[in-house]
Amino acid sequence: MNASNPNPPLWKRICDTTGLPVCRDAEFFIKLNAVCAVVFLLVGGLAAIALALTRWQAVHLLPVEWFYRTLTLHGLNMLIFWILFFEVAILYFACTTLLNARLFSRKVAWASFGMMLVGSLMVDGIILVGQADVMMTSYLPLLAHPLFYLGIILVAVGTLTGVFNFFATLWQAKKQRTYEGSVSLVVFGATAAAIIAVVTLLHGAVVMIPTFLHSLGLIAQPDPAWYRLIWWGLGHQSQQVNVCAMVSCWYLIGSITTGAKPLNETVCRGAFVLYILFINIASAHHLLVDPGVGSSWKIWNTSYAMYLAVLASMIHGFTVPASIEVAMRAKGYTKGLFGWLTNAPWRNPAFAGSFLSMCIFGFIGGITGVTLGTQQINIIAHNTLRITGHFHSTVVGGTSLAFMALTYYVVPLLFRKDFVFRPLARIQPYLFAGGIVLVSLGMSFAGSLGVARRSWDIEATGSVHGPSAHLFLAVLGLGGIVAFAALLLFILLTVGTLLFGESNVGRPMADWGTPKTLSTATGHGHGAAAPALAPGAEPAHDTRGTLVLALVFLACFAVYYFANWKALADVWPVR
Amino acid sequence: MNTPEKKHPLQKLMDNPWLLLALGVAIPALSYSVWGWIELVLVKPATLP
Amino acid sequence: MSIHSPDADWFKAPTGHERLWIGLAVGWCVVLSLMMPYWHFKGRQNSSGESYRTTPDQFKARVERFSEANAPGTKGNFEEGINSEVPAPPGDIYLIAKQYFWYPILKLRAGETYRLHMSSADFQHGFSLQPMNMNFQVIPGYDHVLTLTPTAPGIYPIVCNEFCGVGHHTMVGKIIVE
Numbered sequence: 001m002n003a004s005n006p007n008p009p010l011w012k013r014i015c016d017t018t019g020l021p022v023c024r025d026a027e028f029f030i031k032l033n034a035v036c037a038v039v040f041l042l043v044g045g046l047a048a049i050a051l052a053l054t055r056w057q058a059v060h061l062l063p064v065e066w067f068y069r070t071l072t073l074h075g076l077n078m079l080i081f082w083i084l085f086f087e088v089a090i091l092y093f094a095c096t097t098l099l100n101a102r103l104f105s106r107k108v109a110w111a112s113f114g115m116m117l118v119g120s121l122m123v124d125g126i127i128l129v130g131q132a133d134v135m136m137t138s139y140l141p142l143l144a145h146p147l148f149y150l151g152i153i154l155v156a157v158g159t160l161t162g163v164f165n166f167f168a169t170l171w172q173a174k175k176q177r178t179y180e181g182s183v184s185l186v187v188f189g190a191t192a193a194a195i196i197a198v199v200t201l202l203h204g205a206v207v208m209i210p211t212f213l214h215s216l217g218l219i220a221q222p223d224p225a226w227y228r229l230i231w232w233g234l235g236h237q238s239q240q241v242n243v244c245a246m247v248s249c250w251y252l253i254g255s256i257t258t259g260a261k262p263l264n265e266t267v268c269r270g271a272f273v274l275y276i277l278f279i280n281i282a283s284a285h286h287l288l289v290d291p292g293v294g295s296s297w298k299i300w301n302t303s304y305a306m307y308l309a310v311l312a313s314m315i316h317g318f319t320v321p322a323s324i325e326v327a328m329r330a331k332g333y334t335k336g337l338f339g340w341l342t343n344a345p346w347r348n349p350a351f352a353g354s355f356l357s358m359c360i361f362g363f364i365g366g367i368t369g370v371t372l373g374t375q376q377i378n379i380i381a382h383n384t385l386r387i388t389g390h391f392h393s394t395v396v397g398g399t400s401l402a403f404m405a406l407t408y409y410v411v412p413l414l415f416r417k418d419f420v421f422r423p424l425a426r427i428q429p430y431l432f433a434g435g436i437v438l439v440s441l442g443m444s445f446a447g448s449l450g451v452a453r454r455s456w457d458i459e460a461t462g463s464v465h466g467p468s469a470h471l472f473l474a475v476l477g478l479g480g481i482v483a484f485a486a487l488l489l490f491i492l493l494t495v496g497t498l499l500f501g502e503s504n505v506g507r508p509m510a511d512w513g514t515p516k517t518l519s520t521a522t523g524h525g526h527g528a529a530a531p532a533l534a535p536g537a538e539p540a541h542d543t544r545g546t547l548v549l550a551l552v553f554l555a556c557f558a559v560y561y562f563a564n565w566k567a568l569a570d571v572w573p574v575r
Numbered sequence: 576m577n578t579p580e581k582k583h584p585l586q587k588l589m590d591n592p593w594l595l596l597a598l599g600v601a602i603p604a605l606s607y608s609v610w611g612w613i614e615l616v617l618v619k620p621a622t623l624p
Numbered sequence: 625m626s627i628h629s630p631d632a633d634w635f636k637a638p639t640g641h642e643r644l645w646i647g648l649a650v651g652w653c654v655v656l657s658l659m660m661p662y663w664h665f666k667g668r669q670n671s672s673g674e675s676y677r678t679t680p681d682q683f684k685a686r687v688e689r690f691s692e693a694n695a696p697g698t699k700g701n702f703e704e705g706i707n708s709e710v711p712a713p714p715g716d717i718y719l720i721a722k723q724y725f726w727y728p729i730l731k732l733r734a735g736e737t738y739r740l741h742m743s744s745a746d747f748q749h750g751f752s753l754q755p756m757n758m759n760f761q762v763i764p765g766y767d768h769v770l771t772l773t774p775t776a777p778g779i780y781p782i783v784c785n786e787f788c789g790v791g792h793h794t795m796v797g798k799i800i801v802e
Contacts, residue, residue: 266635299660375670449755554649571758572756
């Protein structure tokens with residue numbers, strides 16, 4: 001539809017803003033999957049606020065059956081449906097636009113979408129009629145209605161079908177030589193996500209099919225410990241898909257908003273390879289205080305084979321801000337250690353969301369995750385609210401926030417509508433980040449006092465945890481209100497834009513704000529205390545600011561980690 | 576431009592999604608799932624002294 | 625740009641600050657990965673997962689025998705969830721979880737070492753000993769053995785922290801240490 005582009009093939013159009021090719025088939029399915037993702041996000045969000053206001057014991061909103069039912073609904077919609085639909089959208093984007101390729105098959109994409117949608121609706125329906133009060137994990141011998149398991153199987157197979165479409169497009173693009181040399185870093189990250197998704201969904205099939213047959217009464221009950229082992233191959237690894245997709249979003253948004261490019265492609269790709277190879281064995285984090293599996297298995301797997309996947313996250317956590325620092329310095333923002341950071345486009349919601357996502361994921365999610373996932377330290381964390389505190393900062397503060405950030409470009413570029421209420425969009429990431437940090441901290445501290453996750457009422461057992469537990473549960477509730485308000489705002493903004501946004505067809509999208517190149521820019525200069533730029537005898541990459549931030553991170557990590565060993569050393573000796 | 580001249584083996588690995596897929600499936604399947612499954616199968620019957 | 629294919633010669637070693645940071649990160653990961661084996665041998669709190677295969681019926685019978693032997697004549701009744709205090713000698717002691725109680729109430733002595741056998745009569749449960757906040761998983765069909773040494777006298781509630789049904793939050797047991 002673009003007049004400026006002579007004779008584009010019918011299957012694609014050229015983006016008016018970025019000049020990138022957009023495969024029309026892929027575009028259609030990206031929209032479809034993204035819209036569904038947001039709908040399930042809303043369902044999960046409504047559940048979330050009800051749960052937060054129930055665990056805040058002073059409010060205690062839901063009756064007991066509905067608390068556990070809503071918790072089941074919340075887990076599946078947020079951790080599985082919202083995330084998987086959005087990830088299929090990201091995969092379709094990465095394998096077409098970034099490779100100048102055409103989506104392999106519309107039929108396969110329809111099959112994938114159909115199965116995912118039917119499966120998700122089946123699961124939500126059966127939960128809401130009260131036939132599946134089993135939590136997201138549905139640990140045997142708890143048993144739900146067969147449609148619950150069938151729905152999950154459909155979602156898993158549907159996603160796997162979408163992943164197949166991604167790989168087939170990669171294969172086709174390579175064969176047709178639509179690009180030269182190696183794929184771009186974002187495509188590489190998406191490939192990592194897709195590979196991990198395959199591992200995840202295969203585990204899902206192995207565990208869910210026998211459980212489905214059992215729920216029909218066709219076979220005997222599978223062993224509950226076996227169920228836990230294989231189920232976590234689905235449950236934990238699906239979150240590693242998120243990690244890869246989220247990190248890809250960080251690179252992508254850094255690139256779009258500040259023009260950042262990776263300092264060293266080998267390092268970034270190597271870190272993704274470490275994810276592919278080693279991150280999945282960390283599903284063992286869930287079985288650290290289980291019977292059945294022994295110490296060697298626990299220690300080896302929980303360490304991701306010598307913490308190689310943690311290394312990968314620490315690398316990404318450095319290279320993304322470092323690449324932004326280099327890009328900003330090259331534009332002339334060279335003052336002091338952090339001039340590049342203070343002048344970053346903080347009013348651009350995509351940049352703000354992405355950077356906040358990185359901070360929350362690293363400083364809260366990463367540090368707590370590695371610490372709680374240490375085999376012995378898990379004794380003082382397993383199944384307490386510390387665990388939920390951890391993963392709300394990774395999955396929600398990290399992945400969901402990064403996906404929201406990306407949406408601020410997806411909607412203008414693919415739906416070709418400029419955002420309505422732009423000032424509100426600019427504060428949305430901050431509001432959401434603030435809320436989710438409160439949620440996460442409230443949970444973590446309450447969990448440290450022994451408050452269990454998945455519990456309707458901590459007073460039913462007598463005042464075991466003391467008054468400060470109630471304080472932290474109130475923090476959780478207040479954070480929930482803020483985060484929910486930000487979530488609603490996000491949905492209103494996106495839906496409002498789809499309905500009433502001004503079309504940007506034929507022109508670039510309205511700019512969210514990207515840093516301008518200063519006239520003083522020397523490429524790689526750096527300013528000392530004086531405003532004048534030192535003449536450029538600098539190393540190629542000046543990333544001092546990021547290095548300082550990274551060292552602060554490492555110090556926080558070490559303090560938290562060893563404080564937990566100390567806390568562990570104070571409890572009863574146990575073997 | 577991808578010239579056929581010698582590529583580092585690691586670069587070859589990074590440019591080959593199929594090999595990555597195979598390794599990515601095999602490593603967790605063996606290290607986590609199969610080993611874990613064996614651990615469970617080898618649990619001895621209780622004597623409950 | 626990370627959205628475009630890299631230059632053909634992209635494969636090269638890191639330099640400068642990036643190289644330094646990777647070095648630091650590798651060093652930290654080595655520390656992390658040595659801590660677990662170190663604590664396994666030198667630390668006093670471990671979850672070694674010692675466990676044996678059992679059945680709910682077999683385990684239930686053993687718990688009742690244990691309770692009867694150590695607290696004869698008390699009115700504890702597992703089937704009806706009527707709990708009784710059982711003073712336990714050091715060595716093998718038993719605890720069973722069932723919707724929605726822990727049985728029996730164990731009476732231990734500080735400084736003695738016990739081999740606590742735990743299992744479930746029905747669903748999965750979570751053994752969460754408060755206020756130390758020590759947590760272990762209880763799975764039907766598995767006799768999970770913790771070799772445990774209470775350190776200080778007191779009354780320690782056992783909260784269930786694995787969802788086991790609609791009355792889950794009411795499931796609380798007790799260990800008394802003298």
